[in-house]
Amino acid sequence: GERDEILNSIQSIGCVEIVDLKNEQIEVEGAKLFKQSKTISQTQVDYNHVKFTYEFLKVRIKEKNSLLSKREVISKKEFDSLESTIEWNKIYLEAKNIDDSLNSKKTEKSKLITQMEQYQQWTGLDVNENDLKSLKKVSYFIGTVQKKFEVKLLDELSDLSKEIYIEKIFEKQQDVGILVICYKDYVDNVREILKKYGFLKLNLELNNTPQNIVNDIDNKIHKIDEEINTLNLKAIELTKNIRDIEKIYDYLLSKIELDNSVSMLLKTQKTFILNGWISSNDEEFFKESLGKKFKDIYMTFEEPGEEDNPPVVLKNNSFVEPFEAITSMYALPLPTEIDPTPVIAPFYMLFFGMMMADMGYGILMAVIGIFMLKKMDIEGDIRKIVKILVYSSIPTIIFGWLYGGFFGGIIPIKPLWVNPVDSPMDVLVVSLAIGVIHLFTGLGVKAYELIKDHKYLDALMDVGSWYALLGGLIGMLISKNYGASLFDVSKIFAIVGAVAIVLTQGRSSKGILGKLVGGLYSLYGVTGYLGDTLSYSRLLALGLSSGLIGWAFNLLIDLIPGPAKIIAGPLIFIAGHTFNFLIGGLGTFVHASRLIYLEFFGKFYEGGGKVFKPLKINTKFIKVNIER
Numbered sequence: 098g099e100r101d102e103i104l105n106s107i108q109s110i111g112c113v114e115i116v117d118l119k120n121e122q123i124e125v126e127g128a129k130l131f132k133q134s135k136t137i138s139q140t141q142v143d144y145n146h147v148k149f150t151y152e153f154l155k156v157r158i159k160e161k162n163s164l165l166s167k168r169e170v171i172s173k174k175e176f177d178s179l180e181s182t183i184e185w186n187k188i189y190l191e192a193k194n195i196d197d198s199l200n201s202k203k204t205e206k207s208k209l210i211t212q213m214e215q216y217q218q219w220t221g222l223d224v225n226e227n228d229l230k231s232l233k234k235v236s237y238f239i240g241t242v243q244k245k246f247e248v249k250l251l252d253e254l255s256d257l258s259k260e261i262y263i264e265k266i267f268e269k270q271q272d273v274g275i276l277v278i279c280y281k282d283y284v285d286n287v288r289e290i291l292k293k294y295g296f297l298k299l300n301l302e303l304n305n306t307p308q309n310i311v312n313d314i315d316n317k318i319h320k321i322d323e324e325i326n327t328l329n330l331k332a333i334e335l336t337k338n339i340r341d342i343e344k345i346y347d348y349l350l351s352k353i354e355l356d357n358s359v360s361m362l363l364k365t366q367k368t369f370i371l372n373g374w375i376s377s378n379d380e381e382f383f384k385e386s387l388g389k390k391f392k393d394i395y396m397t398f399e400e401p402g403e404e405d406n407p408p409v410v411l412k413n414n415s416f417v418e419p420f421e422a423i424t425s426m427y428a429l430p431l432p433t434e435i436d437p438t439p440v441i442a443p444f445y446m447l448f449f450g451m452m453m454a455d456m457g458y459g460i461l462m463a464v465i466g467i468f469m470l471k472k473m474d475i476e477g478d479i480r481k482i483v484k485i486l487v488y489s490s491i492p493t494i495i496f497g498w499l500y501g502g503f504f505g506g507i508i509p510i511k512p513l514w515v516n517p518v519d520s521p522m523d524v525l526v527v528s529l530a531i532g533v534i535h536l537f538t539g540l541g542v543k544a545y546e547l548i549k550d551h552k553y554l555d556a557l558m559d560v561g562s563w564y565a566l567l568g569g570l571i572g573m574l575i576s577k578n579y580g581a582s583l584f585d586v587s588k589i590f591a592i593v594g595a596v597a598i599v600l601t602q603g604r605s606s607k608g609i610l611g612k613l614v615g616g617l618y619s620l621y622g623v624t625g626y627l628g629d630t631l632s633y634s635r636l637l638a639l640g641l642s643s644g645l646i647g648w649a650f651n652l653l654i655d656l657i658p659g660p661a662k663i664i665a666g667p668l669i670f671i672a673g674h675t676f677n678f679l680i681g682g683l684g685t686f687v688h689a690s691r692l693i694y695l696e697f698f699g700k701f702y703e704g705g706g707k708v709f710k711p712l713k714i715n716t717k718f719i720k721v722n723i724e725r
Contacts, residue, residue: 100362100369103391104355104712107371109173109723110386111713112379114408116372117361131359131369140356144349146189151342153192157329158336167474169340170720179348183341195332199325206321213314219299219307221266222276226303229278236284238277238291239299246294247273253290258283274299343718351714358712374709376410407432409706417442419484426478427694428704435546437702441693444535445485448689450492451528452639454517455647457504458678459493462486486682500640504674505647517641524637532633533571535692536626539700540564546701558601566594567626595620629696635688643681647674 107113119130222239229237242250247265254261254277261283266274279287305313363370375383380398387394401407409429411421413436420442430436453459466487469475475483497503501512517524540560547556572587603615650673654666698704714721 099391099393100359101355103371103387103394104358105177106387106390108351108355108358108712108714110379110383111723112383112711113373113375114709114711115358115361116374118363118370118372119361121372129364131362131364138353138356140349140352143186144346144353146193147185147342147346147349150185150189150192151339151346153196153332154336154339154342157332158339159333165472168716168718168720169344170722171344173721173723176348176714176719176721179344183345185342185345188335188338188342191335192332195328195335199328199332202321202325202328206318206325209314209318209321213311213318215301216307216311216314218267218269219274219301219303220311221274222264222303222307225305232278234280235278236281236287237279238287238296239275239303240291240297241272241274241299242291242294242296244268244271244273250290250294250296253294254287257286257290261287340718347716347718351716354712354715373712374407376412376709378412401432406707408709410709411436411438413438416488419481419488420445422478422481422485423690423693425708426690427698427702429706429708431703431706434703434706435542435549437542437698440538440542441697444538444697445689445693446489446492447531448636448692449485449489449685450494450496451531451636452685452688453489453493453643453681454496454500454640455502455504455643456494456497456510457502457507457674458643458681459490459495459497461678462490462493462682466490496640500644502644502647504670505644505649505651505677507647507651507670517637517644521637521641524640525634528633528636529630531636532630532692532696533567535633535697536629536700537564537567539697543701558597558604562594562597562601563626564594565590566598566623569594570623629699632692632696635692639681639684639688643677643685646677646681650674650677 107115226239251263254263258279260280262276262278264276266276268274277287277291303310361371375398384396384398387396409432411418411424411429413421417439420438423441423445424430424436424438450459453462466483469483470480470487498510499512499514500517501510503510515523540563544556544560547553547559569587569589569591573584573591576584576587598620599613599616601616602619603612603617606612606615650669653673654662654669657665657669714723
């Protein structure tokens with residue numbers, strides 16, 4: 098009915114996260130939950146059938162999708178009509194029939210192989226039981242006995258009568274297969290002797306000679322193999338329908354999400370109630386879209402209250418947006434926090450550039466990244482990360498130029514600034530200075546949040562005091578280059594900051610002693626700032642390691658004598674620099690993220706916001722074009 102049409106429209110718009118009203122207290126007279134079926138829904142059954150069909154066809158398809166393959170784009174109208182236009186159930190039944198037949202044939206073949214293995218060890222027996230049973234005056238015994246009893250058994254049977262025929266058919270591991278033929282007068286005695294030595298009677302039918310039986314079984318196995326091959330060819334022929342199955346797979350998956358959303362609603366005698374979250378940016382569009390299509394619908398929008406915990410949607414400009422992947426990998430901000438992504442972006446690019454620091458690698462990053470963005474069908478966080486690599490290629494090229502690095506120095510380039518191998522202390526000082534600026538920025542963000550919440554004194558005590566102490570200590574450290582007056586002023590700032598920290602940082606504790614101890618403990622945190630600052634030495638370390646590894650591969654090429662260099666040189670260059678590029682890129686990505694997560698976020702960021710999960714058409718194989 099209209100409920101399903103409204104939900105379908107909400108899913109098409111894709112900007113509302115439906116709240117499960119089973120857990121909400123909403124007082125509406127006569128309102129109750131929709132009944133949840135205890136049995137599996139028909140949509141779920143259909144989806145399971147389609148999923149089976151897809152898995153069945155996927156392993157048999159010869160033409161695999163390449164990395165450059167793009168998903169087919171269809172309209173919403175085409176998407177909604179997929180169930181009626183694709184005869185997927187017929188494909189499913191064919192696939193199920195082939196699969197059942199294959200399983201049956203494979204089971205039959207497995208049994209025959211086991212049976213053949215049992216008969217193969219008896220192929221030395223050139224008679225069958227029918228021939229032996231036709232003998233009137235003699236009886237026979239066919240079976241196995243342990244090898245350790247073989248000699249004693251044969252001796253005892255020979256002592257019983259020289260007319261007893263004994264034939265050793267096979268010897269396998271610890272067992273020996275034997276045929277014993279004796280006159281019927283000795284049957285009981287022979288049986289007792291055999292029993293004494295643990296004789297096990299053959300438990301196989303021998304209506305033909307074992308060799309003939311093995312040949313018959315082998316023929317049956319060959320026939321089954323042919324039937325299996327025929328079934329596999331039918332399955333391969335069926336793979337021509339896999340694109341249709343992929344479409345219906347996406348359709349039914351979206352339909353399941355739609356069906357599941359019904360259980361989150363409340364209903365009265367003639368209406369239903371839906372509660373959800375929507376971004377303020379989408380409010381007008383959502384209201385207009387549903388209002389045009391449905392006349393008998395009432396919508397109201399409210400700002401979240403203090404007791405609410407709304408999901409979080411990050412909204413940034415096109416340049417900053419890719420760096421949301423870095424933020425979300427750690428944790429989304431709480432609704433009460435600011436989004437740190439705009440502050441992350443420039444620092445992350447700077448860190449990446451300093452640690453990768455090679456013009457050749459930077460150009461390679463840009464080319465690969467732009468190619469992936471243009472030619473490959475990538476979305477979500479993966480696309481954002483690729484964009485980050487493209488953006489970070491610019492500072493990588495710049496620092497490569499500053500350091501004079503091009504594929505580890507394969508082409509000598511004069512450094513625009515310094516060679517970090519020759520002047521590591523210069524780069525270390527700059528790295529630590531950048532670290533200090535980064536940490537101070539983190540404190541600045543914390544101050545901004547406190548001021549935004551009108552906590553002006555907290556901003557002064559929790560951030561201003563640390564600015565004074567740390568700024569004073571840094572001033573004292575560098576004062577030897579700027580005169581005694583700077584040292585004196587810096588010392589005053591450091592003392593004021595330290596006293597302020599001791600007097601204010603324990604203010605949440607009870608009692609004067611508790612406040613004082615809390616303040617002193619906070620002051621001890623200055624050592625943490627020292628450790629955090631030293632962490633930025635990795636900006637030098639990774640830049641050096643990447644450059645030196647590349648240089649080592651180039652040196653290895655130079656050491657190759659004569660004509661061999663023409664062949665081996667390019668191979669070593671490509672393999673070595675590919676390795677260095679990948680390992681260096683991964684290490685740079687991880688360590689740049691670490692500086693953000695531990696050193697920077699540790700100064701102000703709490704995180705823990707809920708991910709916004711709107712009801713929308715989620716597809717794996719196709720794209721649905723929905724006009725907005």
